[in-house]
């Protein structure tokens with residue numbers, strides 16, 4: 001049984017039909033990526049899974065349970081965390097307070113351990129623990145956003161363009177972290193513009209085009225596909 | 236000696252403004268709305284305490300606790316009924332609704348409690364005395380003034396500790412910065428906003444009791460002007476900022492008493508607002524305001 005299963009979801013912003021019957025699955029332990037151009041509907045899909053948006057039709061199931069009508073905070077409690085596009089860390093709060101917010105659904109006794117785990121993965125954050133998040137560099141902010149999402153010990157981690165706006169070396173580092181998380185057994189749904197990097201870490205991938213899935217397959221298959229090469233990998 | 240006595244009245248009046256302004260600023264900071272009915276919750280708190288003490292002969296402490304409890308519930312009810320359905324609406328719609336709630340409360344009070352002024356009982360006394368005299372009777376400090384200033388400082392310190400140290404308080408700050416991101420952390424934003432209204436309204440009840448203890452006439456419109464002044468104080472100090480509301484409230488009280496004493500009794504309010512305008516021209520975010528906040 002798939003961990004997450006979206007079945008023909010349609011999502012609208014008022015009269016704008018942004019997601020038109022998208023279906024996909026994420027199995028336990030997999031890294032699945034959604035790639036596609038600007039405005040294809042990738043963030044809309046993630047925000048719908050997180051409960052910030054509601055599908056007009058179609059269903060989303062997590063561990064076989066229908067998420068329909070479930071408020072976003074309950075969805076987090078069920079083990080679905082999202083690290084949103086543009087990071088959206090709490091800029092006026094300290095690094096450590098941001099991490100603590102990530103653990104909002106967790107029992108108080110586990111928070112210190114969770115923070116220690118994040119610091120082990122991102123030692124830079126520990127050096128800056130008392131610093132206000134708004135003063136971090138872009139790369140550090142991305143690490144904080146990922147660390148914060150991990151604080152809820154999610155069964156499924158959704159990452160929306162974690163490499164956005166980062167220098168190549170930092171992009172490399174972010175994808176290394178995704179590989180490490182994968183190896184440790186974390187299930188990941190990754191949204192990316194950087195198709196090359198995303199396909200190289202992904203077990204499976206879906207290509208989203210103006211609100212519909214135009215292609216899907218294993219990472220290697222899509223990497224080899226002419227259509228993907230032309231449109232997303234620069235020929 | 237009259238100078239010192241003016242300073243003391245200014246600080247004690249300012250402390251009342253500050254307590255009201257703290258409620259305003261908490262609600263604005265998290266819900267990003269101006270709850271113009273805040274001043275009228277003050278009035279309701281004062282009436283509840285008045286009836287508990289004067290009509291039912293309950294001990295003043297019980298009267299205050301009742302006022303706090305009922306205003307807390309009232310604040311949450313107002314949020315639930317009037318503001319929550321407008322969460323996605325333009326801020327102008329919310330503002331107009333808040334003004335409507337304010338008039339609703341004033342008129343409900345008029346209907347239930349009548350238009351005749353009530354004389355609020357003086358219960359902050361020690362023995363028969365309502366204050367202490369210093370310098371052979373030249374300077375008088377009322378116990379109400381002392382209690383007001385102490386309560387104000389304690390409330391501000393409590394709010395700073397709450398928002399800075401507790402999980403719930405930090406969640407409020409997270410909601411204040413980015414509600415969507417807060418939801419993605421598993422924070423129940425609706426419950427957090429409701430709690431902010433509960434805190435703000437509890438503070439309004441305390442302010443109402445203290446204000447009517449100092450200036451003893453109670454009318455359905457009693458909360459209206461202090462509400463507006465306290466809102467001014469919150470903007471003056473930097474809306475959304477807890478120390479800003481405190482500072483703004485104190486300064487407003489002192490400026491008001493000094494203009495009344497040395498310039499003009501009639502023009503005092505006009506001068507108070509003129510000072511506000513000048514401050515905002517020089518520093519649009521208010522004295523302690525941080526970044527440019529959303530314009531209202």
Ligand SMILES: Nc1ncnc2c1ncn2[C@@H]1O[C@H](COP(=O)(O)OP(=O)(O)OP(=O)(O)O)[C@@H](O)[C@H]1O
Nearest residue numbers: 013016018036037038039040041042043044045193
């Ligand atoms: N709040 C909104 N109101 C109206 N339309 C929106 C809104 N958010 C997104 N859209 C529209 O929905 C479509 C999908 O947007 P979405 O943000 O999901 O794209 P995306 O694939 O994440 O793009 P990007 O790679 O640029 O982040 C776009 O056409 C966009 O203009």
Ligand SMILES: [Mg+2]
Nearest residue numbers: 042043044085
């Ligand atoms: Mg996007």
